[in-house]
Amino acid sequence: MNNLTEGKAIAGGRAMDIVRRGLARRHAAERRFRLYGVAAVCLSLLFLSVLFISIFQSGIGAFRQTFLRLEVFFDPGAIDAGDPGAGDYGALVKRSLRGMFPDVTGRGELRELYALASSGAAFQLRRMVLQSPDLIGRTAAVWVPADDDVDMLVKGVYDRRLPETERRTSDRQLGWIERLEMKGRIAKRFNSAFFLNGDSREPELAGIRGAVMGSLYALGLTLLLSFPVGIAAAVYLEEFAPRNHWTSLIEVNINNLAAVPSIVFGLLGLAVFINFMGLPRSVPLVGGLVLALMTLPTIIIAGRASLKAVPPSIREAALGVGASKMQMVLHHVLPLAMPGMLTGAIIGMGQALGETAPLLMIGMVAFIVDVPGGLTDPSTVLPVQIFLWADSPERAFTERTSAAIMVLLAFLILMNAAAVLLRRKFERRY
């Protein structure tokens, strides 16, 4: 008897040893697994931060622009008070520059002097006079944007110490710029032209306003078209449609459409909207229609998922107190599913904001200077503007491209943050 219990005790002790040894290994494995998870998260955060930091570093310079302070005499001889718009403002800018450096003569040298100020300076003076015609005959100090080569030099992108042949500004121009800096006539100020102007070939005058308005019009139309249709389709498919062969076919097709590459929607837009229906090219109307087609499957799938998440007890209870099927769906199920649907819609909109490929096919990649005033004015969207600027030879566009990317990322982060907050606030857990 003793041997048996002793045997059992010894066997139990060995078993415990084995278990204990295995336990240590198991705990180590669990710790390693948690470590892998943390490492994966850290790695992805590292890549994300590298992306953000590199874009931030290259783009932050674009929010400041170099300005020159000119003393401009609004000569009544050059500006006709009856028709101020037609005055020779370029001559006023040139005269002011000559006044600051009176010793500059010779055609080549004067051309270099005039190249210090942007070509937009003349148009800025014209706007000032049209706004307040009492400027004619007076002298005023005006801050005008400097040419993009001067801007790049002052910001240090072009190295001043390089020999003249390797620089885009000559030694003479460098001398003038340094004298202006000493007199305090060159300053870097906030680049409001970036937010207020449309596209331009001169980097110091180029802005994203046209592209942002185009994006707003296109996305507004997308939301207007895809949200009601998507929600209605999701409600019908989930609540009312009979479960048969046809509905499974529809479900498979919708899932497929959500995975189709976006450029296919662009081809569809080109073939149907532009060639067949004769809609104009490059307008936000067609862009909005194409993006709506693209976002629709996403909204339907997100809508169905949030409707499925509403527990059947709510539906049964509504039917139980005497509601009709329609009332049950519209008054009880839909309000509870709405936060999820809104989240899906916002995420779908965020995807549509960043889409470029389908819009390339319908002609929204074009040089368009005027800010669009409606759905049928030609325009581009923000990602396409970034694409166009990335292709431009002027060095100053490099930082502006990164700055436009920062604006786009800011919009996307805002939209996704709104989606998360909405879900957090209104979600009901059962």
Next chain:
Amino acid sequence: MSKITIVSLAALLAANIPSGFGQSGRDHINIVGSSTVYPFATVVAEQYGKTTRFKTPKIESTGSGGGFKLFCSGVGVEHPDITNASRAIKSSEGATCAKNGVKDIIEVKIGYDGIVLANSKKTAALRLSAKDIFTALAKQIPDASGRLVPNPNRTWSDVNPSLPAVRIEVLGPPPTSGTRDAFVELAMESGARKFQSLADLRAKDEKAFTAIAHNIREDGAYVEAGENDNLIVQKLQANANALGIFGFSFLDQNSDKLQGSFVDGVQPTFEAIAAGSYGLSRPLYFYVKKAHVAVIPGMKEYLAEFTSEKAWGPDGYLSDKGLIPMPDAERKAVARAVKELTPIQFK
């Protein structure tokens, strides 16, 4: 919402949208075409938009070939008015135009553009001849006996002992680009002609000669770097041994980082290309439909702006962007032909 509201809203929408359909009475000029001419056309369009009461033209960069395809698809407000091109219109494209009803095309030559082979300033500039370029980049070259063999040259010193012993790596435009068409015509053909066997072939059978001269190697020494010239510039800065092929305006804007190779003893500078001493220079054009000039508002003024001295002259704003202006007499002749809207005659 009541039924009346819904119906009236629908009617309002239906009444408003057709005003934009069909582009009836399009009030802006529609321009397509070459990505090389695009930087120049956009500057003119912006100046025109700011100084006249007309809307700024819309300019798309589709490539010369793509531009001609859109341009020649018919006459009407839904088709483009002007196409930019970095090469002259081919007779086959002229035939397509005539077939679709596009008669009376006005050709406007705007200036010259140089094609440069640039590398990073970190290494010395290469001194190449046209023969070196052909020997380095052609798919098939004649060997000592005159027979065509696949290109065996791996390094520049294989091509020409005076060149450095680095691997041949050239980033250039794809076959869809007008710049590539111009490069093979100017550099590759003139290099191929230096080989006696190929010069004889050219005298006998021109088509076979062009097939060999235009055929660029596909074994990795020539890399098609797409239409994005800024990308080529960045790759050249990263890899000091690579050469890039692009237009002079990109070299001009990046002259602090890149330098052009000597071709037949001449370095690509503004003065050399304008004087005609740099061999790889080609004219740039745009083509206008005469039928659209009367219909679309502002087209005459756009043509006048582009052909004015302050745009394309030696002191004009286009030369600041890197366009090489034509000689004075040629500028005057083209401006006169444009003013009178003289259409080109296809042979």
